[in-house]
Amino acid sequence: MSFEWLKRRFHVRGVFWRELQDWAVINLPFFIEPFQMAVWALIFFLVARRERMAVIQNLRMIHPGTSRIAVWFRAYRVFWNFSWTTTDTARFKLTGKTMDWDFDGIEYFHQLVAIRTGAIMLTAHMGNYDLGASLFSQKGGRTITVIRAPESDPETQQYVEQKVDLTGGFRVGYSQSDSMLGIDLVHAIQNQEIVAIQGDRLVPGISTIESSLFSHRTLLPSGPFALALATGAAIFPLFVVRMGRRRYRLVHRPPFYCKRTGPDRARDFREATSRWISVLEESVEAYSYQWFVFEPFAATEPPVAK
Amino acid sequence: MQSRKLARWSPERFHLAFSRLVALAWLRLKWAERNQPAFGSASFSFDREQMAIEAYTVSVVWVTFMAASLTCLTSQSTNPLLTALNFILQVLVLVVATPLLMALVSITLRAWRYTGPDSASTSRIQSFVFFVVAGMTAVVLIIENSCRWLAVIWLTLNVINALSALILWLFRNRVRAVEEFLRQCLPED
Numbered sequence: 001m002s003f004e005w006l007k008r009r010f011h012v013r014g015v016f017w018r019e020l021q022d023w024a025v026i027n028l029p030f031f032i033e034p035f036q037m038a039v040w041a042l043i044f045f046l047v048a049r050r051e052r053m054a055v056i057q058n059l060r061m062i063h064p065g066t067s068r069i070a071v072w073f074r075a076y077r078v079f080w081n082f083s084w085t086t087t088d089t090a091r092f093k094l095t096g097k098t099m100d101w102d103f104d105g106i107e108y109f110h111q112l113v114a115i116r117t118g119a120i121m122l123t124a125h126m127g128n129y130d131l132g133a134s135l136f137s138q139k140g141g142r143t144i145t146v147i148r149a150p151e152s153d154p155e156t157q158q159y160v161e162q163k164v165d166l167t168g169g170f171r172v173g174y175s176q177s178d179s180m181l182g183i184d185l186v187h188a189i190q191n192q193e194i195v196a197i198q199g200d201r202l203v204p205g206i207s208t209i210e211s212s213l214f215s216h217r218t219l220l221p222s223g224p225f226a227l228a229l230a231t232g233a234a235i236f237p238l239f240v241v242r243m244g245r246r247r248y249r250l251v252h253r254p255p256f257y258c259k260r261t262g263p264d265r266a267r268d269f270r271e272a273t274s275r276w277i278s279v280l281e282e283s284v285e286a287y288s289y290q291w292f293v294f295e296p297f298a299a300t301e302p303p304v305a306k
Numbered sequence: 307m308q309s310r311k312l313a314r315w316s317p318e319r320f321h322l323a324f325s326r327l328v329a330l331a332w333l334r335l336k337w338a339e340r341n342q343p344a345f346g347s348a349s350f351s352f353d354r355e356q357m358a359i360e361a362y363t364v365s366v367v368w369v370t371f372m373a374a375s376l377t378c379l380t381s382q383s384t385n386p387l388l389t390a391l392n393f394i395l396q397v398l399v400l401v402v403a404t405p406l407l408m409a410l411v412s413i414t415l416r417a418w419r420y421t422g423p424d425s426a427s428t429s430r431i432q433s434f435v436f437f438v439v440a441g442m443t444a445v446v447l448i449i450e451n452s453c454r455w456l457a458v459i460w461l462t463l464n465v466i467n468a469l470s471a472l473i474l475w476l477f478r479n480r481v482r483a484v485e486e487f488l489r490q491c492l493p494e495d
Contacts, residue, residue, distance in 0.1 A: 020409060024408075026429070027429050027432055028408070028429060028432055029429055029432050029433035029436055030321060030355040030361050030364075030429075030433075031361055031364035031365040031368055031433075031436075032365070032404065032405075032408075032432075032436070033361065033365070034361060034362055034365045035365060035369065035401045035404070035405070036404075036405045038401070039401060039402055039405045039406075040405060097351065097353050098351045098353075099351055100314075100348065100349065100350050100351055100356070101348060101349040102347060102348040102349075103347045103348070106347045244358055245358035245361060245362075246351065246353075246356055246358070247358070
């Protein structure tokens with residue numbers, strides 16, 4: 001038990017906190033939960049300085065002109081909502097208990113369920129994206145492959161992989177710079193499966209596309225659009241928003257395509273990206289208190305082309 | 307995907323017997339609306355710890371009772387302002403100390419490791435411990451003769467819950483029928 005081991009284990013992104021959360025989900029009485037959330041969210045809000053400052057910076061760009069106190073309160077609210085959503089995900093995976101759901105834009109949900117070809121579900125790190133995808137595969141009766149960013153701590157990543165729910169046609173892939181994931185995803189879409197990708201946060205090393213979010217230069221993953229271009233699949237924007245204790249809303253927006261219209265591939269990319277950006281901005285502005293991006297979204301580095 | 311609005315108030319979505327009885331009384335009042343679909347589309351979870359209003363109420367009642375009891379037992383002052391400050395302090399101590407204490411105990415016992423879906427949940431035992439602690443506090447309040455009214459309120463609430471459980475048991479078939487009807491309102495697709 002070296003100092004390095006302890007440091008890694010008890011780091012804010014360390015595996016210990018996942019284990020403790022799972023223990024709490026299984027063992028603690030329900031009436032302890034509300035103030036557990038408030039306290040643990042506050043502890044992490046105070047301890048995780050880098051993440052806190054990133055959230056504050058993002059919120060200032062989303063809501064310019066907000067007072068210092070208001071932005072701190074909003075940042076705490078992000079951490080508090082994150083505590084609830086990760087706990088709800090853990091409860092679903094460990095006990096199978098579902099939540100209350102309602103729908104915004106149900107006609108697009110029906111369209112996605114009914115579509116006979118493969119499709120791309122483009123989502124953001126908002127609310128309970130993990131639980132949403134898992135429930136979708138159960139309720140919609142479709143095989144779904146969820147692509148997510150790997151955990152920064154290897155032990156946490158190992159723990160998450162062990163706990164992932166692989167029942168009911170639900171698969172998980174990790175976006176890594178050196179993987180052959182793209183080919184697998186093309187095959188998945190050709191097999192009429194649904195691929196869920198988060199289009200708002202970057203994993204270092206993956207290919208990017210330059211864009212503008214809330215009038216700030218940002219880099220978005222180009223993977224979803226490249227996949228849509230290669231397969232001709234429709235892109236369905238979907239956000240899973242927390243509406244209260246164990247209550248969520250599936251926010252569906254109209255689907256769009258990223259199709260080759262001429263020799264200028266970059267222009268097709270830009271058009272699809274701007275559609276996504278307008279949907280993303282609308283949702284992030286409305287639900288900024290549960291946009292779980294713990295790094296600054298404004299880009300300082302040049303885009304990565306692949 | 308049209309769930310019925312009343313399904314939200316199914317007794318099986320509540321934990322305490324008293325809450326379940328209140329939900330049943332509410333359903334009886336609104337039973338004429340039982341076949342109306344909800345506005346929009348919704349899907350409800352039939353879990354006994356689902357209702358937010360119950361979870362928050364029980365949480366607040368437990369913390370308030372414990373903090374008020376500790377205030378009664380520790381307050382030497384008759385000044386209402388000092389007593390109010392002491393109460394706020396006790397609330398903060400309880401709210402912050404309980405999660406930390408439980409985390410510390412779980413770390414010490416290395417009991418936080420989740421061992422699989424069949425691992426025995428101790429939530430009922432933990433829940434029992436929380437209420438035993440509250441019950442013992444009420445007994446101490448009565449023995450110490452300080453704030454007996456507080457102990458009486460707590461014990462009365464527990465008696466009401468026990469009576470509710472008895473009423474629910476007597477009408478168990480009817481309760482089950484109502485729950486079953488509302489469960490069928492939940493679409494599978």
